[in-house]
Amino acid sequence: MKLAVTVKMKYEIISSSSVILSILPFKSDTQKVWDEAFEAVPGVTMQEVPAAAGEKRMKIIEVPDAGSVTFAFSAKVENQIQTIPSHQLVDVAIPLMPASVIRYLHPSRYCQSDRLYKFAHHKFGNIHHAFDKVIAVRDWIHENVEYRGGYSTSHTSAFDTITEQVGVCRDFAHLGVALCRALTIPARYFTGYAYQLQPSDFHACFEAYLGGHWVLFDSTKMVPLNGMAKIATGADATETAFASTFGNLHFQNHEVSVELLDPDFEPVDSFSTTQGYSFS
Amino acid sequence: MKLAVTVKMKYEIISSSSVILSILPFKSDTQKVWDEAFEAVPGVTMQEVPAAAGEKRMKIIEVPDAGSVTFAFSAKVENQIQTIPSHQLVDVAIPLMPASVIRYLHPSRYCQSDRLYKFAHHKFGNIHHAFDKVIAVRDWIHENVEYRGGYSTSHTSAFDTITEQVGVCRDFAHLGVALCRALTIPARYFTGYAYQLQPSDFHACFEAYLGGHWVLFDSTKMVPLNGMAKIATGADATETAFASTFGNLHFQNHEVSVELLDPDFEPVDSFSTTQGYSFS
Amino acid sequence: MKLAVTVKMKYEIISSSSVILSILPFKSDTQKVWDEAFEAVPGVTMQEVPAAAGEKRMKIIEVPDAGSVTFAFSAKVENQIQTIPSHQLVDVAIPLMPASVIRYLHPSRYCQSDRLYKFAHHKFGNIHHAFDKVIAVRDWIHENVEYRGGYSTSHTSAFDTITEQVGVCRDFAHLGVALCRALTIPARYFTGYAYQLQPSDFHACFEAYLGGHWVLFDSTKMVPLNGMAKIATGADATETAFASTFGNLHFQNHEVSVELLDPDFEPVDSFSTTQGYSFS
Amino acid sequence: MKLAVTVKMKYEIISSSSVILSILPFKSDTQKVWDEAFEAVPGVTMQEVPAAAGEKRMKIIEVPDAGSVTFAFSAKVENQIQTIPSHQLVDVAIPLMPASVIRYLHPSRYCQSDRLYKFAHHKFGNIHHAFDKVIAVRDWIHENVEYRGGYSTSHTSAFDTITEQVGVCRDFAHLGVALCRALTIPARYFTGYAYQLQPSDFHACFEAYLGGHWVLFDSTKMVPLNGMAKIATGADATETAFASTFGNLHFQNHEVSVELLDPDFEPVDSFSTTQGYSFS
Known part of the structure; x- marks a missing residue:
C-alpha cells in the first residue's frame, strides 16, 4: 500500500x-x-x-x-502487510526468543505488566491459544475503554487505563502491551501514520510476538491495519516519543x-479472529 | 582490582x-x-x-x-577503574552523543526525569560545570535521603524518593539517574558486586555521561568505587533486574x-570533588 | 454477643x-x-x-x-446485630440522606471512587436492587483478591487493589467502600475486634447505607459478622487509624x-444473599 | 468588607x-x-x-x-477579618486541641502529609516559632511553584506539586495544607469568593491553626486576604468540592x-511576616 x-x-x-x-x-x-x-x-x-x-x-x-x-x-x-493464519500464531518459549524480543517481556514505565498479572490471569488465563489470548485482550479493551480525548495526560499509564477505562490511541495501545506482557507474551508499542484516522494525527497501536512474528493489533478499531506506515516500535511511548x-x-x-496513493486499496478486517497481520 | x-x-x-x-x-x-x-x-x-x-x-x-x-x-x-580529572568531565552536546547514549536522556519507569525538571533546575540549575552538577546531585541525595531497609518496595520510584527521602541503594541510584536526566545529562543505572558492602548483597549506583565517559557515582557512600565489579547497566532497575x-x-x-583477591587494594575517595572514576 | x-x-x-x-x-x-x-x-x-x-x-x-x-x-x-431482610435494603435517594451519610458518597484517599466509576458500572451496573449490587461487589472481591500479608503497604489504595488483586482486610474493605461509592451507594470503613480472626489482630470491613441502615459486609469471609465489636467507622483507614x-x-x-464470653454464640452466615446485618 | x-x-x-x-x-x-x-x-x-x-x-x-x-x-x-500579631500565633499542644481541629492533623487524599514528613523537616524543621514555620511554607511555595493553568488535573495532589512545582490555586493550597500537617500544625483547605482574582473564578487557599485561631494564608499572592468571602473549609478539595x-x-x-460594595476597602498585606489574619 x-x-x-x-x-x-x-x-x-x-x-x-x-x-x-x-x-x-x-x-x-x-x-x-x-x-x-x-x-x-x-x-x-x-x-x-x-x-x-x-x-x-x-x-x-x-x-x-x-x-x-x-x-x-x-x-x-x-x-506490504503479511497475512498469517491464526494457527501459526503460537506461544514462543522464552529460550527460543531472540534477545531483541525478550526485552519486550519486561514491564516498562507506561506498561506495568508486573502489576497486571492477576487481572490478566483472571480475565484471560483460561484461553489456551496465544493468538486467541491477544484477540481477547484486544476485544476487552475495545468493549470497555471509551475513546475520548482530553482525559488522559502524559502521566497516564496502562495501570490507570485498566480501571478508568477512558483514553486515546496511546492509552489503548499501552494497555494492550501491558496485558500481553502480563500473559508472558512479548509486546511492543507501535507508532505510525494511519490512513482514514479521524481527526488526522499520528496513531499508536501494539504488536504482540506470536509464532515468531510481530503481529499488529489496534483496539481502537479506527483504521484499517493495512492502511498504516510504521514510524517506530519500542517499549512504550517513552521510547517512541514523536518529539523530545x-x-x-x-x-x-x-x-x-x-x-492514499493506491487506487485499489482494500482494507483488511482489523478485528479478524482467524488471521494476524504483520509489517515486520 | x-x-x-x-x-x-x-x-x-x-x-x-x-x-x-x-x-x-x-x-x-x-x-x-x-x-x-x-x-x-x-x-x-x-x-x-x-x-x-x-x-x-x-x-x-x-x-x-x-x-x-x-x-x-x-x-x-x-x-581497572579509570581516573579522570574533573575539568575533562564536561557537558556533551546532544548531536555529539552516540545513539547508545541518547537513550539515557529519556525518562524511564523508575526515573521520571520529566516530572523532576523544575525541582532539578531550582536546586542545581545555577551550577555551571557538568561534573559539579552531578556531585551536587550525589551530595544532596546523601545528605537528605536516609538509608533504611524495609521501607521502599518494587513500586518505589525516584518520584517517591525525592520527597519521602528514605530507601536503599536502588532508590538512591534511581534518584541520581533521574536528577541527572532532568538536567539533560545522560545517566544510567549500574548494578554490581561491591567489596565491603554491609550487609553483603548486590549493589546499585549510577553513571553519568560526562566528557565522553560513563562516570560512576554512589550516593550511599557505602563502598569504595573501585571495589566493584560491574554486572549490568541499563535505563533503571527494570532493565537490569537481577532476576525476572x-x-x-x-x-x-x-x-x-x-x-578481595588483591592484597594491595587502595580504596579511592568515593566522594571526590576533583576527579571522576569510570569502569567503561 | x-x-x-x-x-x-x-x-x-x-x-x-x-x-x-x-x-x-x-x-x-x-x-x-x-x-x-x-x-x-x-x-x-x-x-x-x-x-x-x-x-x-x-x-x-x-x-x-x-x-x-x-x-x-x-x-x-x-x-446485638440486627438482621434485615434484603427487600428492605433499597437505594436511598440523595435528598433523603442525612448529611452524616452524604459525606460517605465522596471519594477519599484510599477509596478513589471517582476513578472507579466505569469499572463499577461495567461490572455491576446492570444489577437493579441495591443490596444485590453490594453483595455482587462483596463476592467479586472475595473471588478475585487474594488474601496475602506483606504485599500491600500504608500507601496501597482501592485503586491499586482493584488491579493487583492481593492484600489484607484493610485492602478488601477499601475496595468494597470505593466500589459502593462509585455506584452512588454511601459506604464507610469499619474497624473492630473480631472473634476467630486468625492470626488475631484488629479487623476491618465495610458498611453500605441501604434502606436507611448501615449494613456490614466482609469480603474476606474470615470471621462471623456477629462476632465483632465496633471500634470506629469513617471515610477510610486515614480517619480510623488505630494509632497516629x-x-x-x-x-x-x-x-x-x-x-468469647457467650457460650451460646451462633455465627450468622457472613455471605448471606437474603439478609443484611447491622450494628448501628 | x-x-x-x-x-x-x-x-x-x-x-x-x-x-x-x-x-x-x-x-x-x-x-x-x-x-x-x-x-x-x-x-x-x-x-x-x-x-x-x-x-x-x-x-x-x-x-x-x-x-x-x-x-x-x-x-x-x-x-470582618481579624488581625492577630505573630507572637500570639504559637503552637498548640495536641491535647489542648478540640476534636474538630485534631482531624486536620491527619493526612488526606490530596494532602498526604505522612509522605512529606522528611521533606518538611529538612526544609522547615529548624524554624522555632509556629507562625514563622507557616510563613516559610507559604513563601517556599510562592517562590518555587509556577502558577500555570492546564497542567494539573483532578488527580493532582500535594505529593505531585511538591516536585512538579506547577499548578493553580487548588494545588498551591493543597501543598500548604500538607506541609503544615507534616509539621504537626493542623491545616485545612479554604474555598471562597475573591475580589480582584484574575481571571474571575472560585478561589482556594489554606488555613493553619495557630494560637487557637484559624489563620488564612495564600501562597498565590493573587488577591488581598481581606477581599474574600468564605464558602467552605474542609480536609481538602474532596470535602469542599464546588460541585459533586x-x-x-x-x-x-x-x-x-x-x-466590591465597600468604597473604602483597604487591602491588607497578604504576605505579612508580622501578623496573621483570620475569618473564623
Whole structure:
C-alpha cells in the first residue's frame, strides 16, 4: 500500500534548544520510503541517527536562539502487510526468543505488566491459544475503554487505563502491551501514520510476538491495519516519543496528513479472529 | 582490582517456569571474568544471551515442574577503574552523543526525569560545570535521603524518593539517574558486586555521561568505587533486574559474598570533588 | 454477643511525642462497653475525646522523653446485630440522606471512587436492587483478591487493589467502600475486634447505607459478622487509624486477643444473599 | 468588607441526576450573607443541608430528565477579618486541641502529609516559632511553584506539586495544607469568593491553626486576604468540592463574578511576616 504523508510542527523557542523527532517512517526490507523532504524555517542544524533500542529513526535538531521554528516533513511510503493464519500464531518459549524480543517481556514505565498479572490471569488465563489470548485482550479493551480525548495526560499509564477505562490511541495501545506482557507474551508499542484516522494525527497501536512474528493489533478499531506506515516500535511511548525537547521551548501545534496513493486499496478486517497481520 | 564473587539463590517452584538472571559479571575490554561456575540443583536447561539494550549478560533458565531449585554461581573478576580529572568531565552536546547514549536522556519507569525538571533546575540549575552538577546531585541525595531497609518496595520510584527521602541503594541510584536526566545529562543505572558492602548483597549506583565517559557515582557512600565489579547497566532497575521470573514460582532467599583477591587494594575517595572514576 | 478484648502496643520513644489511639470499642445504644482498663508503663498523661467526623473514641497520650512505652488496654463489650431482610435494603435517594451519610458518597484517599466509576458500572451496573449490587461487589472481591500479608503497604489504595488483586482486610474493605461509592451507594470503613480472626489482630470491613441502615459486609469471609465489636467507622483507614503518632517514636509491636464470653454464640452466615446485618 | 457575588453554572443532562453544590457563602457570627437568590432553569427540586464534617452549606439538587440546566446564584456578603500579631500565633499542644481541629492533623487524599514528613523537616524543621514555620511554607511555595493553568488535573495532589512545582490555586493550597500537617500544625483547605482574582473564578487557599485561631494564608499572592468571602473549609478539595455530580450529566461551563460594595476597602498585606489574619 502506498501513502503520502506530511507533518507540520511548530515550536516557540525561548532560548537555544535541542529537539529529537521520531516522525520519519521506518525503513526496512518491507517498507520503502522515498521523496523525503525535511525543512525547517528558520534554518537549523540537524542530523539523523538510528535508534539504540527499539526500531526508529531520530532527527536531532538544534534550534536557534529565539522566536518560533516550524518543521515541515513529507515522504512517500510503500509497504506490504503479511497475512498469517491464526494457527501459526503460537506461544514462543522464552529460550527460543531472540534477545531483541525478550526485552519486550519486561514491564516498562507506561506498561506495568508486573502489576497486571492477576487481572490478566483472571480475565484471560483460561484461553489456551496465544493468538486467541491477544484477540481477547484486544476485544476487552475495545468493549470497555471509551475513546475520548482530553482525559488522559502524559502521566497516564496502562495501570490507570485498566480501571478508568477512558483514553486515546496511546492509552489503548499501552494497555494492550501491558496485558500481553502480563500473559508472558512479548509486546511492543507501535507508532505510525494511519490512513482514514479521524481527526488526522499520528496513531499508536501494539504488536504482540506470536509464532515468531510481530503481529499488529489496534483496539481502537479506527483504521484499517493495512492502511498504516510504521514510524517506530519500542517499549512504550517513552521510547517512541514523536518529539523530545531539551532546553527552553514550547510546543505550539502540529498537523498530520495522510493521503492514499493506491487506487485499489482494500482494507483488511482489523478485528479478524482467524488471521494476524504483520509489517515486520 | 580482583574479586571473587559467589551467589546462591533459592526458589520454590509451583509449576514449570522460566527465570532470567542478570547476575553474571559483565565482560568487556576493561573487565575480565574467569573461573565462572553456574550450578543448579536439581539440573535445569539454560542458555546465555547478551542484552538487546543496555549492557548485561542474561542466563535464561527453564526450571523443572515442582519442588525447590537452588542456583549457585561463582566467578573471579578483574577490572581497572579509570581516573579522570574533573575539568575533562564536561557537558556533551546532544548531536555529539552516540545513539547508545541518547537513550539515557529519556525518562524511564523508575526515573521520571520529566516530572523532576523544575525541582532539578531550582536546586542545581545555577551550577555551571557538568561534573559539579552531578556531585551536587550525589551530595544532596546523601545528605537528605536516609538509608533504611524495609521501607521502599518494587513500586518505589525516584518520584517517591525525592520527597519521602528514605530507601536503599536502588532508590538512591534511581534518584541520581533521574536528577541527572532532568538536567539533560545522560545517566544510567549500574548494578554490581561491591567489596565491603554491609550487609553483603548486590549493589546499585549510577553513571553519568560526562566528557565522553560513563562516570560512576554512589550516593550511599557505602563502598569504595573501585571495589566493584560491574554486572549490568541499563535505563533503571527494570532493565537490569537481577532476576525476572515467568510462571508460577516464589523467590525464597539469596546470599551474595564478595572477597578481595588483591592484597594491595587502595580504596579511592568515593566522594571526590576533583576527579571522576569510570569502569567503561 | 459478648466479648472480652485485650490489646498491648509497644513503642520506642526517641523524644517526647504524642500518640492518638483509636482502639477503644465504640459506645452506642446498641453496643455496651464496661470493665475498661487502660494502663501505660511508664505513666503518661492522657485524655479521651470523641471524633469530630466519623464515629470513634480517641485516646490522646503524651509520652515521656525517652525509652520505651507499653500500652495495655482491656474491655468487655456486648452488642446485638440486627438482621434485615434484603427487600428492605433499597437505594436511598440523595435528598433523603442525612448529611452524616452524604459525606460517605465522596471519594477519599484510599477509596478513589471517582476513578472507579466505569469499572463499577461495567461490572455491576446492570444489577437493579441495591443490596444485590453490594453483595455482587462483596463476592467479586472475595473471588478475585487474594488474601496475602506483606504485599500491600500504608500507601496501597482501592485503586491499586482493584488491579493487583492481593492484600489484607484493610485492602478488601477499601475496595468494597470505593466500589459502593462509585455506584452512588454511601459506604464507610469499619474497624473492630473480631472473634476467630486468625492470626488475631484488629479487623476491618465495610458498611453500605441501604434502606436507611448501615449494613456490614466482609469480603474476606474470615470471621462471623456477629462476632465483632465496633471500634470506629469513617471515610477510610486515614480517619480510623488505630494509632497516629506525632513526634519521634517508633512502633515496635502489638498484640490483640478476643475471647468469647457467650457460650451460646451462633455465627450468622457472613455471605448471606437474603439478609443484611447491622450494628448501628 | 462587603461583596456582591454571582455564579452561573451550566450542565448538560443525559438522564435524571443529582448535583450537590457547595457554592453558598458560609454563614457564621463573623460572616453575614443576605439577598441570596438561587434559580435553576428549567425548574428543579432542591434542598439545603449543612455539612457533617468541615464547614460548608450544601445545595442538593435533583435535575430533570434531559436537556441542559443552568443554575444562577447571587448573594451579598459582609465579613470582618481579624488581625492577630505573630507572637500570639504559637503552637498548640495536641491535647489542648478540640476534636474538630485534631482531624486536620491527619493526612488526606490530596494532602498526604505522612509522605512529606522528611521533606518538611529538612526544609522547615529548624524554624522555632509556629507562625514563622507557616510563613516559610507559604513563601517556599510562592517562590518555587509556577502558577500555570492546564497542567494539573483532578488527580493532582500535594505529593505531585511538591516536585512538579506547577499548578493553580487548588494545588498551591493543597501543598500548604500538607506541609503544615507534616509539621504537626493542623491545616485545612479554604474555598471562597475573591475580589480582584484574575481571571474571575472560585478561589482556594489554606488555613493553619495557630494560637487557637484559624489563620488564612495564600501562597498565590493573587488577591488581598481581606477581599474574600468564605464558602467552605474542609480536609481538602474532596470535602469542599464546588460541585459533586451523581448520575449521567456533563459540566459545560461556569462564570463567577465578585463586586466590591465597600468604597473604602483597604487591602491588607497578604504576605505579612508580622501578623496573621483570620475569618473564623
